[in-house]
């Protein structure tokens with residue numbers, strides 16, 4: 001049975017049972033003396049990105065875990081702020097930007113405009129390395145929520161935003177776009193199989209507007225075997241960002257690898273792939 005977390009009670013139970021800080025992977029001290037001074041509860045996906053509170057009180061909960069105060073201060077705040085800026089760039093008016101937002105934007109990112117294929121204007125954002133670590137933390141928090149354990153500090157991973165962003169290591173815009181598309185098709189294609197065959201683990205929070213889905217397969221990046229998790233994440237504003245930028249709907253998506261498969265994790269294997277391929281074939285024939 002795949003794992004589904006879709007009620008506030010399930011979320012609270014998980015929050016209580018996770019004994020590690022998902023940011024650093026170290027233990028969270030037992031609830032003894034001094035506990036409160038070192039630990040806070042933290043929105044895995046920042047509250048500022050979630051928008052309006054759901055109207056039904058039963059749905060007004062989000063993915064919140066305990067973390068070390070130090071970890072939150074040293075890593076999460078800054079990255080989440082960068083991410084907020086990046087998403088605002090996509091679809092919001094800059095009227096409500098604070099001076100601090102604009103300062104961070106100018107100091108951290110490199111924004112340029114180029115033409116692609118001689119006609120279409122493409123806005124490129126580079127220097128996003130630091131901001132891209134924010135969604136890795138989100139995936140770490142979602143993993144801890146689903147499986148009860150923090151991820152190891154070092155691991156191989158891929159993270160992709162809803163819109164293509166490329167690095168200075170890419171040859172040019174066209175190459176960056178192509179590489180993005182290849183990764184996107186692999187990861188989201190794999191998740192389609194997982195969702196269709198119901199081999200997908202899920203968190204549905206914030207009235208269904210915060211949705212995390214993931215599924216596992218044998219690792220392909222590392223050299224030591226192990227398992228790889230492919231994930232997708234949506235929250236308010238993600239769809240609009242993708243549509244404004246490229247008119248192609250896409251969630252945040254990514255992949256990471258660890259040695260051992262978490263207990264009860266949803267695995268997609270050959271059986272599920274075959275089942276999905278038969279379904280696609282049948283629908284092409286109009287059966």
Ligand SMILES: [Zn+2]
Nearest residue numbers: 021024068071
């Ligand atoms: Zn920590």
